[in-house]
Amino acid sequence: MIKAKDITKVFGKNTVLKNISTTINQGEVVTVIGPSGSGKSTFLRCLNLLEEPTSGEIFIQDRKINDKKANKLEIRKNIGMVFQHFHLFPHMTVLENVIYAPQKVKNQSKTEAEKIAKDLLAKVGLTDKEDAYPNRLSGGQKQRVAIARALAMEPEIMLFDEPTSALDPEMVKEVLDVMKDLVNTGMTMVIVTHEMNFAKEVADKVLFLDDGVLLEEADPKQFFEKPQTDRARDFLDKVL
Amino acid sequence: MNLDFSQIVPYIPFMLEGIWATLEFVIVSILIGLVLGTLLALCKITKAPLLKGLADVYTSIFRGTPLILQLMIIYFAVPQLTGYDIPAFLSAILAFGLNSAAYVSEIIRAGIMAVDKGQTEAAEALGVPYRPMMFNIILPQAIKNILPALMNEFITLTKESAIVSTIGYLDLMRRAQIVGADIYRNFEPLLVAGAIYWIMIFVLTKVGQAVERRMRQSD
Numbered sequence: 001m002i003k004a005k006d007i008t009k010v011f012g013k014n015t016v017l018k019n020i021s022t023t024i025n026q027g028e029v030v031t032v033i034g035p036s037g038s039g040k041s042t043f044l045r046c047l048n049l050l051e052e053p054t055s056g057e058i059f060i061q062d063r064k065i066n067d068k069k070a071n072k073l074e075i076r077k078n079i080g081m082v083f084q085h086f087h088l089f090p091h092m093t094v095l096e097n098v099i100y101a102p103q104k105v106k107n108q109s110k111t112e113a114e115k116i117a118k119d120l121l122a123k124v125g126l127t128d129k130e131d132a133y134p135n136r137l138s139g140g141q142k143q144r145v146a147i148a149r150a151l152a153m154e155p156e157i158m159l160f161d162e163p164t165s166a167l168d169p170e171m172v173k174e175v176l177d178v179m180k181d182l183v184n185t186g187m188t189m190v191i192v193t194h195e196m197n198f199a200k201e202v203a204d205k206v207l208f209l210d211d212g213v214l215l216e217e218a219d220p221k222q223f224f225e226k227p228q229t230d231r232a233r234d235f236l237d238k239v240l
Numbered sequence: 241m242n243l244d245f246s247q248i249v250p251y252i253p254f255m256l257e258g259i260w261a262t263l264e265f266v267i268v269s270i271l272i273g274l275v276l277g278t279l280l281a282l283c284k285i286t287k288a289p290l291l292k293g294l295a296d297v298y299t300s301i302f303r304g305t306p307l308i309l310q311l312m313i314i315y316f317a318v319p320q321l322t323g324y325d326i327p328a329f330l331s332a333i334l335a336f337g338l339n340s341a342a343y344v345s346e347i348i349r350a351g352i353m354a355v356d357k358g359q360t361e362a363a364e365a366l367g368v369p370y371r372p373m374m375f376n377i378i379l380p381q382a383i384k385n386i387l388p389a390l391m392n393e394f395i396t397l398t399k400e401s402a403i404v405s406t407i408g409y410l411d412l413m414r415r416a417q418i419v420g421a422d423i424y425r426n427f428e429p430l431l432v433a434g435a436i437y438w439i440m441i442f443v444l445t446k447v448g449q450a451v452e453r454r455m456r457q458s459d
């Protein structure tokens with residue numbers, strides 16, 4: 001489903017990703033972990049072209065996406081993204097946040113978009129917040145709206161960039177629970193996270209990035225019990 | 241102290257009509273300034289160097305020369321160059337509208353830059369095209385940040401509007417001068433005009449504050 005071949009990303013004089021290659025299959029859940037600044041966000045952002053790889057190729061369903069001829073908007077329709085800091089549209093209500101893109105991008109009618117949105121808001125447990133503005137919500141609620149907003153586009157792939165890192169501890173679970181539900185639907189997911197227990201529990205595969213290098217790509221059980229590199233061992237010692 | 245307001249009483253209706261004469265072209269100028277200023281601001285933030293360059297040059301010229309000169313050039317140069325005898329009203333809204341656009345474009349540009357970059361990314365990640373992203377997501381948030389600065393620009397424009405009296409447009413200021421010439425007393429009509437300007441600005445300020453307060457309620 002997603003295939004990265006030798007992705008390198010350079011910012012100025014700084015090489016942030018170094019020849020990263022990996023394959024993510026349909027329905028797979030992949031967690032990306034690694035120290036801060038190791039390039040996790042940049043890697044994720046390359047997958048929906050929020051960042052353009054400096055070199056290398058990314059294929060999604062066998063179509064090369066980092067190509068001059070490729071239509072970025074068309075590609076992004078199919079890839080949802082959830083950010084650490086939510087980025088809800090503050091001047092729109094919860095419902096408006098969720099129906100905006102389906103109406104504008106997929107030309108859904110308002111009725112149709114609202115029906116889907118209400119379904120999704122029920123799934124993330126926020127039916128009673130439909131008409132609230134984002135600033136009235138807690139962090140956990142905001143992130144659940146952000147997930148519903150991304151899902152409203154009915155994407156086949158979901159990207160999560162540290163979705164719980166900006167949350168108060170008591171709200172982490174409600175967001176992880178929503179993500180677990182999503183895992184159970186068979187969604188293809190790439191998740192950057194510092195929640196090691198969650199990563200261990202839901203992942204089919206763990207990617208360990210260090211200083212822009214994909215140091216390990218492993219089964220979660222194997223990775224967490226027997227990391228192959230010293231860097232991964234050090235990292236796990238620190239966070240676990 | 242030698243003040244006598246009794247003589248201008250018959251002229252009061254004439255002067256009051258000046259309020260509308262002033263407001264009429266101030267409002268039209270503000271609208272021109274807003275629309276053109278928004279377009280210029282969008283040019284300034286594009287990656288297209290030609291559009292950006294043109295918008296910057298435009299702003300530089302209109303901010304770098306006196307407004308009264310721009311007004312005079314439009315009023316006197318247009319007939320001389322094209323033979324079209326441009327009316328004072330049209331000259332006034334052109335000069336003030338084009339001039340205001342330069343200032344408004346800078347205000348809006350700064351407002352757009354101040355919107356969290358995450359908003360653009362969230363919209364892009366959803367596949368939203370540039371234009372709806374700008375008009376539905378970014379600009380509404382920018383407008384909110386820049387409302388105080390915009391109000392300031394409108395107030396300045398209203399006060400500066402008095403210089404249209406120099407091309408014979410019958411605004412409040414011009415009427416005060418005419419009344420002064422008629423009754424051989426300048427001080428009283430000018431005082432009356434001053435009071436009216438002050439009230440107009442006062443009302444405008446209050447309206448601005450009310451709008452701002454309403455907008456802040458959704459925060």
Ligand SMILES: Nc1ncnc2c1ncn2[C@@H]1O[C@H](COP(=O)(O)OP(=O)(O)O)[C@@H](O)[C@H]1O
Pocket residue numbers: 011014016034035036037038039040041042043
């Ligand atoms: N837009 C950018 N411009 C310049 N440097 C950047 C940019 N984005 C990220 N970086 C740099 O790239 C490196 C990796 O960043 P990032 O992918 O955010 O790491 P992580 O998500 O693992 O913390 C960091 O050193 C960061 O400073």
Ligand SMILES: [Mg+2]
Pocket residue numbers: 040041042161162
């Ligand atoms: Mg990051």
